[in-house]
Amino acid sequence: MRTTWRRLSDLGFWSLCALGLAVIVVPAVWIVVGLLRSALPLLDVRLLADDTAHLGLQNAILGTLVLDLGVLVIAAPVGVGAGVYLSEFAGRRLASTVRLFPEVLAGVPSIVVGYAGYVLLVVRFHWGYSLLAAVLALSALITPYVVKSTEVALRQVPTGLRDGARALGLPVTTTLRRVLLPPALPGIVNGVVVALAISTGETAPLLYTAGFSDANPAPSLLHHPVGYLTYVVYTDIQLPSAQMHQLANAAAAVTLVVLLALILVGRLLGRRSARWTARMSV
Amino acid sequence: MLLVVAGTLLVGALPAIRFSGPDFFTGRVFSFGNLYGGAPTVHHGVAAPAHASYGAAPLIVGTLLTSVIALVVALPVAVGGVLALVERVPRRLQGGLSLFLELLAGIPSVVFGLWGLLVLGPLLARHVYPELARLGVLVPFLKGPVGNGQGLLTASLVLAVMIVPIVAAVTRDLLRTVPVLHKEAALALGMTHFEVVRVVTLPFVRNGVVAAALLGWARALGETMAVLMVSGNALNIFPYDLYAPTTTIAATIAAMLDAALTDATGMGVSALAEAGLVLLAITLLTNWIGRRIVRRTVGVPLPVGRGF
Numbered sequence: 357m358r359t360t361w362r363r364l365s366d367l368g369f370w371s372l373c374a375l376g377l378a379v380i381v382v383p384a385v386w387i388v389v390g391l392l393r394s395a396l397p398l399l400d401v402r403l404l405a406d407d408t409a410h411l412g413l414q415n416a417i418l419g420t421l422v423l424d425l426g427v428l429v430i431a432a433p434v435g436v437g438a439g440v441y442l443s444e445f446a447g448r449r450l451a452s453t454v455r456l457f458p459e460v461l462a463g464v465p466s467i468v469v470g471y472a473g474y475v476l477l478v479v480r481f482h483w484g485y486s487l488l489a490a491v492l493a494l495s496a497l498i499t500p501y502v503v504k505s506t507e508v509a510l511r512q513v514p515t516g517l518r519d520g521a522r523a524l525g526l527p528v529t530t531t532l533r534r535v536l537l538p539p540a541l542p543g544i545v546n547g548v549v550v551a552l553a554i555s556t557g558e559t560a561p562l563l564y565t566a567g568f569s570d571a572n573p574a575p576s577l578l579h580h581p582v583g584y585l586t587y588v589v590y591t592d593i594q595l596p597s598a599q600m601h602q603l604a605n606a607a608a609a610v611t612l613v614v615l616l617a618l619i620l621v622g623r624l625l626g627r628r629s630a631r632w633t634a635r636m637s638v
Numbered sequence: 639m640l641l642v643v644a645g646t647l648l649v650g651a652l653p654a655i656r657f658s659g660p661d662f663f664t665g666r667v668f669s670f671g672n673l674y675g676g677a678p679t680v681h682h683g684v685a686a687p688a689h690a691s692y693g694a695a696p697l698i699v700g701t702l703l704t705s706v707i708a709l710v711v712a713l714p715v716a717v718g719g720v721l722a723l724v725e726r727v728p729r730r731l732q733g734g735l736s737l738f739l740e741l742l743a744g745i746p747s748v749v750f751g752l753w754g755l756l757v758l759g760p761l762l763a764r765h766v767y768p769e770l771a772r773l774g775v776l777v778p779f780l781k782g783p784v785g786n787g788q789g790l791l792t793a794s795l796v797l798a799v800m801i802v803p804i805v806a807a808v809t810r811d812l813l814r815t816v817p818v819l820h821k822e823a824a825l826a827l828g829m830t831h832f833e834v835v836r837v838v839t840l841p842f843v844r845n846g847v848v849a850a851a852l853l854g855w856a857r858a859l860g861e862t863m864a865v866l867m868v869s870g871n872a873l874n875i876f877p878y879d880l881y882a883p884t885t886t887i888a889a890t891i892a893a894m895l896d897a898a899l900t901d902a903t904g905m906g907v908s909a910l911a912e913a914g915l916v917l918l919a920i921t922l923l924t925n926w927i928g929r930r931i932v933r934r935t936v937g938v939p940l941p942v943g944r945g946f
Contacts, residue, residue: 366830376718384742463925465860472646557746560862589748
């Protein structure tokens, strides 16, 4: 009797767990496949040729690319630099305090970052809706991720390599450049690429820093609003026309495809890094 | 950077804090007042448009309700699903199934919003909520009418799907640290797999799971776009049942900043800054506590950001 009950509870528990696993897998497939299926017929070369005022996505795609480029220019060097410092140079005490900052900053809601960007950069500094304000807001959101992944990638480099370099009397910068960075590089690049993917999909920090424009991004850092893909998704789905809804769907699909491609590239690089460190630690 | 963000918000919020005082937390009406004319009201030495009132209680309640429901739904799903993944699925398939977690973590929040608005909401409103409403005889919050699928429960469910990857990713890494010998010993004593999980695995990872839940909660609290698109954006009402439209602090900031900009006294922007400050405080606290618990007890690093 008791054994039967135990078997039954075992079976019941694992069935529930399997159900949980299904609830994780199903929405992921549902969202991605559903979106791509409804949007694929809409994806058309004309989307690239026209701007959002004429049911195209040219300005939004260019805007997203420019924003990503800006994030790459600002967040990548700052994040990688801070990560290297935290992993290699900061004293133990300092590092454990400073390390909390990127972690906690990463938990700040994105709309709060956007709002602070609006109040400080757009209004106080008189930058207006602008590329620079948008890039800074995005970077504030993304940098912690780059810091963290850089730090983790460097930490995975075996200590033996550091000791060896020190025993050979190599200067710190040479150790970093020739010994530590090569095996950590794929991991670091993975962090940057995934950070780019996240910034491609963000909306909330941009709403009130980038503004929106139907024109292509102007070659100017300040005072010119920038259009971007996620805004089209959010806005056009609320507009009362089937064509606008289709545009929103298409924009969402483009965003998703770019983002997933970036994550995939990042993962492949990360896997290479894992294999590399595994080989070196033998 | 954090200090810049917090400082900016604090400076921005000061006039509103002086204007509303504690009414901010208790007041039920969040309104920018008459932005088109009329003499400004002066209160505690600060001017605001006539009839302006900055009571954020419904926003705070909406934020807490949506995120707590999301967490209650997401936690068992994530932990159970990952238990099945790590303990029962053959190792060769684990990598492939883990990809779905990353896929889910990678989907941008507007796409979640789009899905909730166009697919999940209508589906639930048509087929699931009417059945749930029948239970309204027993549970008053479930009584209909069920509406069009935009509201508290839909927003919470979309949020739940969004935070599952965070909780699941942390739990998965934790489960892999459980010593195999302990599990084997328990199995050798004749326990079923379920009993091994109950007696060995779960106690081992309990603290970490709490931390993971806090991280997921923080994400649900701060999520903007998806909630903005599926919550129904109801201002100034407390949700009266599970299908009622609602809103959150984050969604309100995103939705109302446009209107606040037209406020010549600047008080609207300031009141939103105060709301943002409250949100920031709540999320920082949950995040910080979660990370402290993990640092104290388990060696698994928590993911930064969305759970990659």
